[in-house]
Amino acid sequence: MGDLTAEFEAERGRLTAVAYRMLGSRSEAEDAVQETWLRYAAALADPAARAEIRQLGAWLTTTCSRICLDVLRSARVRRETYPGQWLPEPVVTPLDALPRSDGFAPDPAERVVRADQVGTALLVVLERLSPEQRVAFVLHDVFAVPFARVGEVLGTTDVAARQLASRARRAVNAPDAPRHTADTAEQQRVVRAFVAATESGELDQLVKVLAPDVVLVGDGGGHFPAGPNRILGADKVARFTLGLFGQAGRYGGRLRARPVLVDGVLGLQLETVFRDGRPLRLVTALAVHEGRVTGIFNQLNPEKVRDVPPLGPEDTWPPRW
CATH class of the missing domain: 3.10.450.50 (Nuclear Transport Factor 2; Chain: A,)
Incomplete structure (x- = not known):
């Protein structure tokens, strides 16, 4: 059990970062990661399911992203009845905090993220997207996940996943979207x-x-x-x-x-x-x-x-x- 836990904990920071970008909620992101852990433990207990885990990071990312997709689809109804304007739960860290790997401060897996693909401004714009567009954009444009795997998450082809990410990119780069490019x-x-x-x-x-x-x-x-x-x-x-x-x-x-x-x-x-x-x-x-x-x-x-x-x-x- 110790090795199982250690393997998962090594991926937790990246999974939490992915889930937070998708959901805009720290608590929901942590819940999604916890559900991913439960599915991982269950898969390892089933020889047939275990055989499908060829690359742990890819399997966990796919599983966590599918959980987030389900949450996004249900969250859309809740946010339509939200009182006033909706903003994500802020993740606040001190200016002098060292980089951490808890999923909210940059870790090596997040260094591919461009300056204009972090911050509240991005999360606010992502609210304009459909759940499928948001998942495609976050996985590919933010975390550089190949479109073939994005398609697996969404249950579609890599061509369709590419189109979803392209539509999302246009929304993110729309003239009325607040820009954040400063170092x-x-x-x-x-x-x-x-x-x-x-x-x-x-x-x-x-x-x-x-x-x-x-x-x-x-x-x-x-x-x-x-x-x-x-x-x-x-x-x-x-x-x-x-x-x-x-x-x-x-x-x-x-x-x-x-x-x-x-x-x-x-x-x-x-x-x-x-x-x-x-x-x-x-x-x-x-x-x-x-x-x-x-x-x-x-x-x-x-x-x-x-x-x-x-x-x-x-x-x-x-x-x-």
């Missing part, structure tokens, strides 16, 4: 400018940091008002952002913040306390392209940020770098 240095420069402009309270200064077609999406999950629709355009997004931070600051001046990695991209974790004692924890993911912010994604649904480590007394607003 770490550019992200730091732009996010610092965003924070400084927000702290200044000057509308014109903040507008300069935003792309003309910037989009802001807030997910309150029905617990906090986050707006029923996306906010589009630099002027509207800037006014909303200044109002949000100004409002938070008025609640006793207890706004605290820390720069963090959100889904592998530089963002912010913020906390404040309302006058009635209710805490508000906010995770802001940013997309950066050509020196400006193209997307702001505010996750304030308590159910989706409950696993985010709390801020400490050393965390202040504006955040320390």
